Amino acid sequence: MSARSDLVAAWLEPRAEEMVDFLTRLVAEPTENPPGTGLGRCARLLEEEMRRLGLEAELVEITGPHTLEEPFIVRGTAGEEGKLLYFHGHYDVVPVQDRGQFTMRREGGKLYGRGTADMKGGIVSMLYGAAAAKELGLTGNGRIVIHLVPDEETGSVVGAGHLREHGMIDPSAVAMVTGEPSGTSIWNAARGAISLKVSFEGREAHVGQAAFGINTFAHMVHVAQPLLAYAEEMAARPTGYTMDPDDPTGSMVVVGGLSGGGSNFNVVPADAWFTVDSRFNPEEDLHAELERMQTLIRDAAAEVDAKVTVEVTQFQPPAGTPADHPAGAALAACVEEVRGEPARFEMCGGILENRWYDQLGIPAFGYGAGRLDVSHGPNEHVDEQELIRTAAVYALYAADTLA
Structure with a gap:
C-alpha cells in the first residue's frame, strides 16, 4: 500500500464498527420493492447519516405517477465546485425469503442480511469513502455528488429517471461509479x-x-x-x-x-x-x-x-465504457493500490443504473463490496473487510479523478 492508502486506511479502520452499525440499521429498514414500502424512513436515515459524516445532504421529492411509498432521492455532496464525480446507489431491496433477513447477523467476518450485498453495503462504503475523501482533503478542486435512489429493483425509471428528466445529472462529470455487488471486478459494461x-x-x-x-x-x-x-x-x-x-x-x-x-x-x-x-x-x-x-x-x-x-x-439501453478509458484506468489503479492485485474488467450480465449516466457520455462503472452470486438469496452477505477496502477505493478514486 502507498502512503496515501495508509492515510485513508488509518481514517477508515477506527470507524469499522460505525460502518457495521450503520449497515445494521439500514438492513433493519424493510425497503422491499416490490411493493416499494418503507422508503421514506430509510431515506431520512440516509440523510441523517450523511450529515453526521460531514456531508451536505438533502431529500429530493419524487413527483409524477408512481406506486411507491414516500420515495425520495437522497442527494449528498462532498467538496467544492469544480470537477464532478458521481457516486450512485439504491436503497430498495428485493423481497426477502424470510423476515429474519431484516435483522443483520455477524458471523465469521461476514455480515448477513437483505441488502448487505445489493446494495446497502455499497452505500455504507460510498458514504464513508466520500467522508474520508472530504476530511482528508482528497477532493482537490472538485466535488463528489452522491445519488441514492429508491426503485432500482423495479426498473429505476422513478428514481434515476427523475434525475435524468429533471437535469440533475451533469454531463460534464468526469466519471460515475455505482456500488453494485461486482465482487473484486470492475463492471465497465452492462446489458x-x-x-x-x-x-x-x-x-x-x-x-x-x-x-x-x-x-x-x-x-x-x-x-x-x-x-x-x-x-x-x-x-x-x-x-x-x-x-x-x-x-x-x-x-x-x-x-x-x-x-x-x-x-x-x-x-x-x-x-x-x-x-x-x-x-x-x-x-x-x-x-x-x-x-x-x-x-x-x-x-x-x-x-x-x-x-x-x-x-x-x-x-x-445497455451501457459500456472501454476498459482502457482514462477514467477506467484510474479506477483500476485504485483497486490495485488497495487490494495489491490487478483489477479485472467485466461486463455485468444484467442491467445497471450506470446506463442513465452513460447515455450522457459520462464514463460509468460498477464496483462494490458485495458478490452477485449471493445477492437476492436467503444467505445474502458481505465481507466486513471488503466494506473498508471498497470505501478506500472510492476515496482514492475521488483523489485521482478530481485532482
Whole structure:
C-alpha cells in the first residue's frame, strides 16, 4: 500500500464498527420493492447519516405517477465546485425469503442480511469513502455528488429517471461509479433490457361447442415458437466485452416467464398472454431488436388470424465504457493500490443504473463490496473487510479523478 492508502486506511479502520452499525440499521429498514414500502424512513436515515459524516445532504421529492411509498432521492455532496464525480446507489431491496433477513447477523467476518450485498453495503462504503475523501482533503478542486435512489429493483425509471428528466445529472462529470455487488471486478459494461407483454383476444365457448370458439391458447403457442427460435439465435451472438468465465456471453431472451388466460378448464379461452424478457449485449441495436420481435409476433399472428396486442413494459439501453478509458484506468489503479492485485474488467450480465449516466457520455462503472452470486438469496452477505477496502477505493478514486 502507498502512503496515501495508509492515510485513508488509518481514517477508515477506527470507524469499522460505525460502518457495521450503520449497515445494521439500514438492513433493519424493510425497503422491499416490490411493493416499494418503507422508503421514506430509510431515506431520512440516509440523510441523517450523511450529515453526521460531514456531508451536505438533502431529500429530493419524487413527483409524477408512481406506486411507491414516500420515495425520495437522497442527494449528498462532498467538496467544492469544480470537477464532478458521481457516486450512485439504491436503497430498495428485493423481497426477502424470510423476515429474519431484516435483522443483520455477524458471523465469521461476514455480515448477513437483505441488502448487505445489493446494495446497502455499497452505500455504507460510498458514504464513508466520500467522508474520508472530504476530511482528508482528497477532493482537490472538485466535488463528489452522491445519488441514492429508491426503485432500482423495479426498473429505476422513478428514481434515476427523475434525475435524468429533471437535469440533475451533469454531463460534464468526469466519471460515475455505482456500488453494485461486482465482487473484486470492475463492471465497465452492462446489458440493456426489453420486456414485452403479448396479449391475445379470442372468443369463449363451452367445450361441447368448442368449434364456435377462438382459442387464444393455440394462438399463443403458435406465436411463441418463432420467439423461442429468436432466443436461441441471440444466445449464440457473443459480446466482445470480457465476462465472468461461467456466464453466458450471448444476449439472453426468456419467452413465457409469465403467462395466463382463460376462465375454466372446460371453456375455450377468450384471452391469453405471455411475457418476453430480454437482456441485450451492448453491441446490439435495441430499437432494431424490438422491431424484429414485434415483426415476428405480427407475422406469426397473421398466419393463424390471431388478434394480438404487444405492450412494451420496459426499454432500457445497455451501457459500456472501454476498459482502457482514462477514467477506467484510474479506477483500476485504485483497486490495485488497495487490494495489491490487478483489477479485472467485466461486463455485468444484467442491467445497471450506470446506463442513465452513460447515455450522457459520462464514463460509468460498477464496483462494490458485495458478490452477485449471493445477492437476492436467503444467505445474502458481505465481507466486513471488503466494506473498508471498497470505501478506500472510492476515496482514492475521488483523489485521482478530481485532482
